[in-house]
Amino acid sequence: MTPRTDIEAEIRVKAQALGFDAVGFARAELPPSAGARLAELVSAGHHGEMGWMAERMAQRADPRGLWPEVRSVISLGMSYAPEGDALATLGHKTAGNISVYARNRDYHDIIKGKLKHLAQFVLSRAGERTPQVKVFVDTAPVMEKPLAQQAGLGWQGKHTNLVSRKHGSWLFLGEIYTTLDLSPDSSHDDRCGSCRRCIDACPTEAITAPYTLQPTRCISYLTIEHKGPIPEEFREALGNRIYGCDDCLAVCPWNRFAQAGREAKLAARADLEAPALRDLSRLDDAGFRARFAGSPVKRIGRDRFLRNVAIAIGNSGDPALLPEVERLAKDPDAILAEAAAWAAVRLRTMPKLLPGVDEAGVPTLGSANPE
Template identity: 45%
Template sequence: MVRTHDSREILPVIREWAGELGFDELGVARPALARDEQHLLRWLQDGRHGTMRWMARHGVKRARPERLVPGTIRVISVRMDYRPPDLEADDAILADRRRAFIARYALGRDYHKLMRKRLQALAQRIESSVGAFGYRVFVDSAPVLEKALGRDAGLGWIGKNTLLLNRHAGSYFFLGEIFTDLPLPTSDPVADLCGSCRACIDVCPTGAITGPGQLDARRCVSYLTIEHEGSIPEELRPAIGNRVFGCDDCQAVCPWNRYAQPTDEADFHPRHGLESASLVELFRWDETTFLKRTEGSAIRRLGHERWLRNLAVALGNGPADPAAIEALRERLDHPSALVTEHVQWALTRLVSPASGDSVQSTRRWSHPAPPAQDRPR
């Protein structure tokens, strides 16, 4: 292990290396998350994690980094911007019920491997300078409270939508960590700048943000379309609209995302036209096509069955076009009961004259400006 004064001297160099590897910011936190542990335990006790049983599986280890990696005394936290440049506005896609909305993070290649490889390269650079040291790299791949660690590393504050917000970059970024035994100096926390704003709470299509910093995953569109493995509750299906993989509403409306930086990382740019694809086109993908088009994508872990489930809901929320009805009818004999249940629901909405709510009204939003005294300078 390096001496304390050596670790202080090397931190600016580590930040420089991180920038060279494509990370947009780096900070250092102590592994002290007692307050967050209590919040996590209450959230689990209330059942707000839904069917994400893995959230409860590791108990308090998630909030105690030194249990996950013995010897950990610091956590290096990094962020990497992911929003592609020149994207069509989210609300324009959401207003066109013939098109599919896919969360912006999932339009390109899966970030896990890319960030893990670069974090490993960063750790190896540190090792080449200070000698052997204890560390382990994480990118959303273990029981880690990454947002809390990012907050404590000075990368931002946790907003009312439960996401990490940065005054210079908004929230469109990925997080990664290096747990280490290096006694690096820790970063200063930043102030919570949400103020009285409640735009994210008000815009949530399913009311999943039940209060500032309070998320009921069971109602969250991202949970329902990505994490949830079973049938989507019927009462929530209309509010999902044409969101087929995730939801960015609480980010799109956040005033701090006026300052979100577009990424130059080519791997995060859209692939296969997913940023503007039609629902019918995607619904007609067979499993072979799905696996081919989603190779290297975060969407692939969803699987073809749940992909069709989500698209059936979106089609049922759209206009009663002959092409949509025909595509749905072609799936009525699908071997999956999960698929056929959602297909039947969609057809009932499209062909029934009583389905007056089959096409929801769509809201448009703009970013309210942050208070003048809080704006980035």
């Protein structure tokens, strides 16, 4: 039988060997404020089309509401910090920007497999005890970020995402619920201080106040969760973001301590770092599925994805892409066709951009000076 005081240390070692970069332990309980914040967001209707937020709220607010027997939570984090500048492709007007987390394999599959291995390890080290375990990655009614903060992995920043002193804003989260009574770690203190870079960086002003996000204004919500037409008031702000948005994460000063993630299956694929909008606009359903096989992008489907691509083309200022959106404006999918028609009008009316000159005709930084 493994001594009671050693099992947490063994779990940490095993978790790191499996590829997790952060591990902590928390009691299976949350402060009332966590559930209250969720209830407030839902009652205001800010969850939009994310109906799963409103469902099973009681289970989200209390781990024991989901599983009455749970005693402890093992919180795990895996870094997906990029090699270089996460926002570098925002300057490529004729290329699409895909959120860092979605530039390779679907993290749900990768992390869930590792969690199952770790859960089996926990069971094998329980000795004469006969514990039970359940594993979760993002899709269950689990409040991952508050639990991770209680387990000492980091704190919820002003953008509402978890921030780690070691890994910055780049952590995928997963949990193992167990009936074991494990020694909890100390909850992490908030280290945001007076910084508001994430708030100021948000293109759509979705962070309406420190620690308050209005999801229905968020580009990640609009390009991924939202099924209908993207409201026109946000289309220009999307720029060339065609799946998700990293702006509030990338500007966090704590990222200066982050090393590039070590899981090879999460490292960016070359063809997803700055894919040409022209190529993406020509994808049929089979081509879309083949291009994004194994990627999180695949789950939103070809039509919704090309809706985003069409808007990005409309923001590109490149009249050479006009035939692409004129063709998409005849697509059978009405929402995609409308986005493409909007993009076509925008390309016809926007001034043609010359190299090194912005829309107002002012030379941009780095433009050549003939003198």
